[in-house]
Amino acid sequence: MENAFEVLKERGFIEQLTHPEEIEELFKNEKITFYIGFDPTADSLHVGHFLTVMAMSHMQRCGHRPICLMGGGTGMVGDPTGKTDMRKMMTVETIDHNVECFKKQLSRFIDFSDDKAIIVNNADWLRNLNYIEFLREIGSSFSVNKMLSADCYKTRMEKGLTFLEFNYMIMQSYDFLELNRRYGCIMQLGGNDQWSNILGGVNLIRVKESKPAYGMTFQLLTNSEGKKMGKTEKGAVWLDPTKTTPYEFYQYWRNVGDNDVEKCLRLLTFLPMDEVRRLGALEGSEINKAKEILAYELTKIVHGEEEAKKADAAAKALFAGGAVSGSIPTTEITNADLCDGIDILSALVTTKLAPSRSEARRAVQQGGVKINEEKITDIEYKITTDTFNDGIVTIQKGKKSFHRIKLS
């Protein structure tokens, strides 16, 4: 079995280690229990989470035992790291709902059978903490002076930080201690933005238990310009197919910048490194092949082989100008809806290609809309029965957004 440390290192996951030599030694000799925390801030995981899930999966494949920690308790507080504003407080119901969604998604990527991985919720120990006891046992081990100098609070020192959020670091540190006591968890992994929070936990265990504990952080998924990836104008790229369709998901990766292809292949797929390097070295328009593979592989991991094939086929058909097939978004309408025809602006809005009639009009007037491959610049244009070919009309806005209307 491969050495997880080597795998993660070669694929470029690792950013910081609390104890480099000790950790390297540890991975050579032992199978460990480690954890990654997920705060349930939404009802689906997104690409940022996925990166850490991949790391977790690599670790598991190498024989280590992951703990997925659901932040049902920490979510009540909210991590201020990297946030410029305090985030909205979530209700308990929302948090618990989100935790359930996370659990379902995680089981796609992590093998929970036979205790090979466990999933726990820190609500179990955080929500009923006794304030005074907690302060005396845990609070006494933290220095406010030190905490204030932590990087994660820096932006908030200018913009304001509530006491609620200030406690987040302590909550997370306490989680690690709790997991150490309950499950013998000795390492915490996380995105690099979690560094200070992780350090807090490592130190706490070392102080309270006089036992070794380690932390490791991963590179954040940023593009070559240093901006976070996995974000679109509509928000995050979600793993939930109803929030980001497999086709959209595929397209996101098909369109990554040239300079980011190799990084994405390394971090987000299981392709062997030889292959990754070969694909990453492609130049000019050749690199499109690498992007196709990236999009396909990643969609396959997240949505399954069938969806990946559909998305792939749809993309090729649309962009090669061939027959329309596959899984591009489709809206069904009935003959009755059609009766006098649908004007083009309504069509753009109902298919969500445009958010409002005003924007739809602009798009048409600027020559950005095609119906059945034909450019339409008349905002009065109507889709009628004659527009349909075999019961289907394809609307295109811009170069990359397609939608079909199907007559049923």
Next chain:
RNA sequence: GGUUGGGUUCCCGAGUGGCCAAAGGGGGCAGACUGUAAAUCUGUUGCGAUAGCUUCGAAGGUCCGAAUCCUUCCCCAACCA
């Protein structure tokens, strides 16, 4: 609790009675060029078919007319306590 400075459209930020749906930048969208890339250039960017309607923390008020003036309230930051 006190003092000071603030809350403007997706974000940053100008605007201190009419010329303001609100400068400028970022971002977004569309077009050209391309490789479904990047960079660049052009157009566009509250809703609405026009009329018009809604927007400048909230609610009231003054005025022919308010993002701009007044009152109350809410929120934020810095300093003081």
